[in-house]
Amino acid sequence: MVTRFKSVVIAALLLVCAPLARAEWIGSEEAIMGTAIRVELWHADRRAGEAAAAAVMAEMHRIDRLMSPFKRDSELSRINREAVKGPVIISKELYSLVSRSLDFSRQTRGAFDITFSSVGYLYDYQRQTKPSEREITEALPNIDYRHIVLDPARRTIRFARSGVRIDLGGIAKGYAVDRGIAVLKQRGVTHALVSAGGDSYVLGDHRGRPWMIAVRDPRERAQAVAVLPLTDRAISTSGDYERYFEADGQRYHHIINPRTGRSASDVRSVTIIGPETTTTDALSTGVFVLGVERGLAVVDSMPGIEAIIVDAQGRVHRSSGLAPPDGESG
Ligand code: ADP
Ligand code: MG
Numbered sequence: 001m002v003t004r005f006k007s008v009v010i011a012a013l014l015l016v017c018a019p020l021a022r023a024e025w026i027g028s029e030e031a032i033m034g035t036a037i038r039v040e041l042w043h044a045d046r047r048a049g050e051a052a053a054a055a056v057m058a059e060m061h062r063i064d065r066l067m068s069p070f071k072r073d074s075e076l077s078r079i080n081r082e083a084v085k086g087p088v089i090i091s092k093e094l095y096s097l098v099s100r101s102l103d104f105s106r107q108t109r110g111a112f113d114i115t116f117s118s119v120g121y122l123y124d125y126q127r128q129t130k131p132s133e134r135e136i137t138e139a140l141p142n143i144d145y146r147h148i149v150l151d152p153a154r155r156t157i158r159f160a161r162s163g164v165r166i167d168l169g170g171i172a173k174g175y176a177v178d179r180g181i182a183v184l185k186q187r188g189v190t191h192a193l194v195s196a197g198g199d200s201y202v203l204g205d206h207r208g209r210p211w212m213i214a215v216r217d218p219r220e221r222a223q224a225v226a227v228l229p230l231t232d233r234a235i236s237t238s239g240d241y242e243r244y245f246e247a248d249g250q251r252y253h254h255i256i257n258p259r260t261g262r263s264a265s266d267v268r269s270v271t272i273i274g275p276e277t278t279t280t281d282a283l284s285t286g287v288f289v290l291g292v293e294r295g296l297a298v299v300d301s302m303p304g305i306e307a308i309i310v311d312a313q314g315r316v317h318r319s320s321g322l323a324p325p326d327g328e329s330g
Helices: 002-017 046-067 075-082 092-107 114-120 133-142 172-186 277-300
Strands: 024-032 035-043 148-151 156-159 192-196 199-203 211-216 224-230 233-239 244-247 250-253 267-274 306-311 316-318
Touching (some): 024 046, 046 075, 046 172, 114 133, 172 199, 172 277, 199 277, 211 267, 224 233, 233 277
Antiparallel strands (some): 024 035, 192 199, 199 233
């Protein structure tokens, strides 16, 4: 009895003393891959915690060097130069991400397609320039994930026709978040958030409570369309407000419908929740292209995946696992 009482007292003292020990939340932010990378983690030792956050940033820089379409010496740029000429041997890492991208293309019936870039590269959202009708018509046949030929035995990639380009912008940030979480786990971190722009993963809980993650209203950015309690979960949002410009009364944004070579316009934002960020990132982009009905059909067919979609009229739609109880409006 006494010993038990003692241990309760000791536990209570430990709780009270915890703030005096050096355990604390550590936050870090950096601009990498053209977006804001954020790491928040809990660590018993401040210096070890800071080192862990720095290791995540280093991993993000490594992935950017490998996959950036803007760096001439990235492996991705080399593929885009050489894979039209014949099979190119590539790293295991890029091979597996391209291969997963093709899986997502099949799952979304071509809505997610890394060859979107065959037309997509003609848009410049900063300079506000876009391809002409004729340029789109000419390059459009080069968009088709089936033009990508992988050979697993030799670990090569080849493009079946000239004019094909790939860009991993719809999946690389989610992949980088998953890699960041893996780096933290290796260092024994059990409570953390890693995010790259609209792609996040929350590891463990927020010290006893779930992480509360807000899904922003795509037009009223200070407001939330939903606040979700999450633990050990990935969440990605794709929106038409991240990279866009307006011209002749139209919004030109960075999510391209592979069938038209133009910005997808059925919805304003798509949020996907799932077990890992590579998946939620690719699906948020793919479902954005598919629109409400076809998008929710794909999501509802995938176990463990949920979605919140804001349509072109601002109405909120949820997948079956998230639908509010009867009577409550979206
Ligand atoms: P972000 O997190 O950058 O806002 P998303 O996850 O919504 O982005 O993905 C948008 C990016 O995906 C674009 O900037 C482009 O690089 C790429 N992309 C655009 N359209 C497609 C598509 N149909 N399939 C795959 N990737 C795409
Ligand atoms: Mg995405």
